[in-house]
Amino acid sequence: MTLPATGQDNEAHKFVRRYFDLQPVLVPICAIGLAFAIGSIAILAVGENPIEAYAELLKGMFGSKDRIAASLGRSTPYIGAALSVAFAFRAGLFNIGVEGQLLIGATVAAWVGTWSMLSDFPGLVLIPIILLAGVVGGGLYGAIPGVLKARTGAHEVIVTIMLNSIAVLYVRWLVGSQDPVILRDMTASRPQSEAIPDAARLPELVSGGQPLHFGFFLMLGLCFVVWFVLQRTTTGFEVRMVGASAHAARYAGVRVNRVIVLVMVSAGALAGIAGASEVAGTTGFLLPGVFLAVGFDSIAIALLARANPFGIVPAAILWGSMLAGAPLMQQETGLSIDIVRIIQALVLLFVAADVIVRTIFQIKRRDAEMGPLAEASMGSQWGAAPV
Amino acid sequence: MTASADRVPVLAAHGITKRFPGVLANEAVDFELNQGEIHCLLGENGAGKSTLVNILFGLYQPDEGELAVRGERVRFTSSSDAIAHGIGMVHQHFQLIPVLTVAENIVLGAEPRSGLRLDLHSARVRVEELSRQYGLEIDPGEKVENLSVGEQQRVELIKALYRDAEILIIDEPTAVLTPGEVDEFFDVVRSLVAQGKSIVFITHKLREVIAVADRITVMRDGRVVGSADPESATPQSLATLMVGRDVILQIDKQPASPGNVRLSVSGLEVLDDRGSTTVSKFDLEVRGGEIFGIAGVEGNGQRELVEALTGMRPPVGGHVEIDGVDSTMGTPRAISAHGVGHVPEDRNKHGLIGAFTVADNLVLNSYHRKPFARGFVRQQRAVEDQAVDLVERYDIRTPGILIPAEHLSGGNQQKVIIARELSRELRVLVVAQPTRGLDVGSIEFIHRRIVEIRDQGVAVLLVSAELDEVLSLSDRIGVLYRGQLVGQFDRAQASRDEIGLLMACGTTEPQAATG
Amino acid sequence: MTTATLATRRPMTRFGRLQTIGLLYGLFGGLLVAYVAPNLDSGDKSFAFEPPPDAASLTFDPRTVVFATGVFFVLTAVVSLLGPRYERWSRAALLVSTILLAPLVVVLALALSETGGTNVVALTVESLRLGTPIALGAIAGLWCERSGVVNIGIEGMMLAAAGVGFTVYAVLGDASGSSWLWFSIGAAILTGGLVGLLHAVVSVSFRVDQIISGVVINLLALGFTSFLRSQVIVPREIRTGETTSAISLWPLTEIPVVGEQLFTNKPIFFGMFAVVTLTWLVLFFTPWGLRVRSCGENPHAVETLGINVIKIRYQAVILGGLIAGLAGAWFSMESTGGFQEGMTGGAGFIALAALIFGRWRPWPAFAGAMLFGFTRALGTRLQILDVEVGDFSIPSEFWQSLPYVVTIVVVAGAIGRAIPPAADGQPYERSR
Secondary structure (H helix, E strand, O other): OOOOOOOHHHHHHHHHHHHOOOHHHHHHHHHHHHHHHHHHHHHHHOOOOHHHHHHHHHHHHHOOHHHHHHHHHHHHHHHHHHHHHHHHHHOOOOOOOHHHHHHHHHHHHHHHHOOHHHOOOOHHHHHHHHHHHHHHHHHHHHHHHHHHHHHHOOOHHHHHHHHHHHHHHHHHHHHHOEOOEOOEOOOOOOOOEOOOOHHHOOOEEEOOOOOEEOHHHHHHHHHHHHHHHHHHEHHHHHHHHHHHOHHHHHHOOOOHHHHHHHHHHHHHHHHHHHHHHHHHHHHOOOOOOOOOOHHHHHHHHHHHOOOOOOOHHHHHHHHHHHHHHHHHHHHHHOOOOHHHHHHHHHHHHHHHOHHHHHHHHOOOOOOOOOOHHHHOOOOOOOOOOOO | OOOOOOOOOOEEEEEEEEEEOOEEEEEEEEEEEOOOOEEEEEOOOOOOHHHHHHHHOOOOOOOEEEEEEOOEEEOOOOHHHHHHOOEEEEOOOOOOOOOOEHHHHHHOOOOOEEOOEEOHHHHHHHHHHHHHHOOOOOOOOOEHHHOOHHHHHHHHHHHHHHOOOOEEEEEOOOOOOOHHHHHHHHHHHHHHHHOOOEEEEEEOOHHHHHHHOOEEEEEEOOEEEEEEOOOOOOHHHHHHHHHOOOOOOOOOOOOOOOOOEEEEEEEEEEEOOOOOEEEEEEEEEEEOOOEEEEEOOOOOOHHHHHHHHOOOOOOOEEEEEEOOEEOOOEOHHHHHHOOEEEEOOOHHHHHOOOOOEHHHHOOOOOOOOOOOEEOOEEOHHHHHHHHHHHHHHOOOOOOOOOOEHHHOOHHHHHHHHHHHHHOOOOOEEEEEOOOOOOOHHHHHHHHHHHHHHHHOOOEEEEEOOOHHHHHHHOOEEEEEEOOEEEEEEEHHHOOHHHHHHHHHHOOOOHHHHHO | OOOOEOOEOOOOOOOOHHHHHHHHHHHHHHHHHHHHHHHOOOOOEEEEOOOOOOOOEEEEOHHHHHHHHHHHHHHHHHHHHOOHHHHHHHHHHHHHHHHHHHHHHHHHHHHOOOOOEEEHHHHHHHHHHHHHHHHHHHHHHHHHHHOOOOOOOHHHHHHHHHHHHHHHHHHHHOOOOHHHHHHHHHHHHHHHHHHHHHHHHHHHHOOOOHHHHHHHHHHHHHHHHHHHHHHHHHHHOOOOOOOOOOEEOHHHHOOOOOHHHHHEEOHHHHHHHHHHHHHHHHHHHOHHHHHHHHHHHOHHHHHHOOOOHHHHHHHHHHHHHHHHHHHHHHHHHHHOOOOOOOOOOOHHHHHHHHHHHOOOOHHHHHHHHHHHHHHHHHHHHHHHHOOEEOOEEOOHHHHHHHHHHHHHHHHHHHEOOEOOOOOOOOOOOOOO
């Protein structure tokens, strides 16, 4: 029998392993490299120069202070959205509904922001109210798949995908309808909601077409909150238990169905606050269709970060900056921005199927290296009866 | 029957070595089976018997060594090769598909066809022929999920015979049978030998070996450690060979001194997952300081009973009282907090979370209480301190308390559960299948702990499919048959035969027993 | 004397799913009888069975129909609450009630609009037509899941097939000419099969979580086809491509009233019926079908019989991919004659819901697909009718969302009693 080591050397060793160990990020880095390599084949196939294209892409991503700010600004909603996916992952739930939750959160925030009774309040009051509106909207929309899963066993994957389509349709109507006018700003040429008061806007650090606003730091704070909840609280322990083994969790006295609902509500709330911060930070009004594909992107980011709240930040920045930089690449080289989409999908493929990367780059698997993602087992099975 | 020197064995393995990550499962194993004999392979759980027979059946490929069938060297890359050489296997865990019919299960992989179609009619006819020839009564059109355990075993046998198996490997066949069914099964095995089959019989039960074997080979720690002649072998000598040291076959315990009634169950009625009544009119009283053992063939409501008592399955009728407090509709957490320990039957599904650390598993149901949490914030230090303490007290062999529990051996995993459940203040302890699949050392340890907790005045309810375990541990014994308690005995008055009869038919009336 | 009691929860009752659904029908029926029917405008409406003029038709008063349906719903509730002894009756009543929902919606919509009637045969044929890709998708999923591989990548398989198929058509045949069209449909099917192969490699060989693998496929297909479109199709300035032309299945078209409308249709539409029928025959009446089903239930048992589980799963998933490819061809080469980004619009996911609704059986899954086809057809039909409730004109988005809402209701109502193949979704590792 061995007791946990407490010696001085071991403490130091542990410290090094914990903070300076590159092993956990080796696979994602190799996956990114491999994805770009394969992406260059597609570029060659349409007769362009991949090196030139990638150079332009990189310039568009981080080429100047403004580009960096734009990249970080673009990444902001992805951090919140990916946190939502990651949090659900840890409970063994697959939240594909981020897109809908984000959209509903943003819509509620945009609606509350235009309440006339609020127009005279200062920003310090208004901003929290608007963010809270996003939390409520997203949380309620996340509650639907949670309750259905807990009560009927309806698989959250199908329900959330359907709810995404429903949200897109209804928000399009809410914002676009001219008879009756609901949220539409009738002075604007295209369908968009009325602008929220300036006082309600999140402060911008760097302005521009894609501003870097306070929401970015809000998202960083949320990463810490999610990490703390998961690793340091009893609620987080229950969430991880449900994710690792719902049966054992029930044996241990956890009310599994309650946790499932709680997790889906929280995941929806995280997505909702990301949507609200976009309305209050980037645009000031709601443009339906602006969040298209954020849902799937956030899944990719969460997987890339292996559902680790702190890993999400670099992953989301990579994702957002690629999307922010792609139009410049298109401008310079004439290559479709969709190449970025292919590369991103390949990154996700190689991260998910890490065996491929490990085989090519000869990286050995270490115990518990998959970390949080390996701990939770996704209930791939349809319609597993409620536990 | 003994093998003469000039006869070639029908099946032979030489120098078989098989490694799994971190384990040497078989090391230079030699094994021979002669025509028309029953060769028993004896060894405790984890001794490497299953690995060896899986190699013989082509499911595993050996790292070293070779196989020969009737003197001809063979290499099996899958079980289809073994089947082609006339080898059939009856697996310990039945390899059947519940939603398919008996006939479909039997012909799968060797389907009779007419044109492109699956010819189920001739499949049925053939199954009926086989069942008549070998006296294995079965309805080929019935779905397997509706069969009893004994019937499922017949299907497994016919599956092998349908493929014209001459060599049958039978892995732990008696674990799920009642004593009466075991005797019947031995008759079937002997009649198979009389019809020219040769049989490898794997077991860890000493009595059976002596009853049925023509030859005995004993394995321990992946090696063959000896062979024995069934004529001269005694249970004690076989046990010593099997474990490698002298074993106490009887548990050393003082007579019980029962106190007040601590667990009282009356008229309990419980439904299973499909909603049909599985436990009904169940009455029971267990006193502090005694072990009440529930015997019975698996699937007679044991799981539902245990889940109802521990709050995991709310009963639809009746009452449960623990020390005078009504716990019928209690939640698992409330019942646990009231002093009911629960060692679940399936340690991997319920008892442990493999991906969590040993320390976290030791607070699996007390993580929210002081000192392991203050408010919502977990206290890692307290969790680890307790883990260090329990690992030592319960002799849990682990490289560290922060190692995922899935890396521990089965015996040590079970000790984690035992440590967690027995280290609390208890009124009642419910233990289900506490030693299933464990090695003798762990079994002895766990049995001692259960007796100790009894001696501290806790009421212990033991549910086990191993009749031997029930007989050796319990102070009183009841038999569960179709969800009802059909008999209660003091240990001193309980006879093995009588309990076996109750397990099989729910009554000791002779005419019912034959029918 | 009272004994102390522990913290408790709701007792487990025998009040199950049937009773709950029955009760919901009862409440809905009561609403129809007491509120909806009396408030409808009187005035006869009609169901036609042929295109005008002189169409055979059925004329009725919507108030009577709504009232009668409401009464039936209430009776259903009563039967389902009678208790377990009448379970067979209540199941039958619930089934009839559910089927009655379809005409009820049509009647209500007619009553709330200015239009006097609608051709119900045309509506049925349109349902079947719009249900075609969903049925094909459901059968694709059926093959995968019966072998034990969950496939939520059907959407991506369809999309990839639609995109690649149309690209081939655009490049080789300039999107016209029927021989190139057939060649391109072949290319689409093959593309589906290749994506199926990818799913098999990732989830069967590398044992990646099957849902993650499916998500990756969806994402990859979306990126890849968008890239194809912007780099290959758009520069060629092809507005609309030729689509498959209708065929008449001659003797059948002579059936009075419905024959002409039903049996003059396009090839993939007819192909869908062939695929469902063949799937049913192969799955349940051939040795290979038995093996596929067994792999989805207990792969370890299958392996002990010397069958290669991995091989069977590869075959089934690739077959599923090929069928999904045919569904993809429907989108770009039978229905619209073009390719747009994400043009499958969630049909792959709806197909999965149809599969679950049909409990992993071919014909019930087909029926589920037709239910969704019906909601789609109804949506487009009612959009034109301009249905008004009071002064509120129901927006077209409401009708468009119908298939999605129905999917959620179906998945929530059908699961629990729908038992998937036992090993569905579990990676299989061959023992060595």
